[in-house]
Amino acid sequence: MDAVFKALADSTRRDLLDALFAEDGQTLTALEERVPMTRFGVMKHLKVLEEAGLVVTRKRGREKLHFLNPVPIRLIHDRWVSKYAEPWAAALTELKTQLEDS
Amino acid sequence: MDAVFKALADSTRRDLLDALFAEDGQTLTALEERVPMTRFGVMKHLKVLEEAGLVVTRKRGREKLHFLNPVPIRLIHDRWVSKYAEPWAAALTELKTQLEDS
């Protein structure tokens, strides 16, 4: 899970995930144009995302297609974010209840 | 928001947030004991967390009390995580519906 957090820490990588969210299965060359960086930088970032399980790939001839895998984000949501986000929602609910009672 | 992602990227900092989640308002010396590191390392991490808005502090005499602020995590949940997590939930719901229909 640490690898996922670390992967999400870089804005370029989050942009790449956004690009794949908008259009899945893109090739390296296609992704390169979405980001102000050379092909090699993008490759490194994609490797980090892949090793974190956030991106999964498939080769088609000489091309490498990149697909978004939302499962790790989902896991972080369930096992981490919700822990901090839910008490907030609970507090709001309680506040709402108190307001309605008054 | 980038600062929040970067702050969450380090496991020591996540441990510190956990410690504050378990017991809010802890002092630096108290937090130091929860983590295998000198006081100075903890100070740096707390500074990062504070600058990201994840921790808010109050001074009481010579002590500095640290409080967890869940709002940035909530924002990341709403503006980022949910984007990737919800389609997954939607897919599960759809699958569930299809199974029930068959």
Added chain:
DNA sequence: AAGATATGTGACCTTAAGGTCACATGTCAA
């Protein structure tokens, strides 16, 4: 077969992150 296209690898550079320490400041308590 040959050139164009798509991706891979390793070396390399620069900067910043993570961590420690010597030293300094502020505050409490007897």
Added chain:
DNA sequence: TTGACATGTGACCTTAAGGTCACATATCTT
């Protein structure tokens, strides 16, 4: 008011992250 306690600051070191490039390999196309 002196010593113990809590925190702050700046210098310093080491490692890794982010990025580029020269070069190599694989694949398509004609």
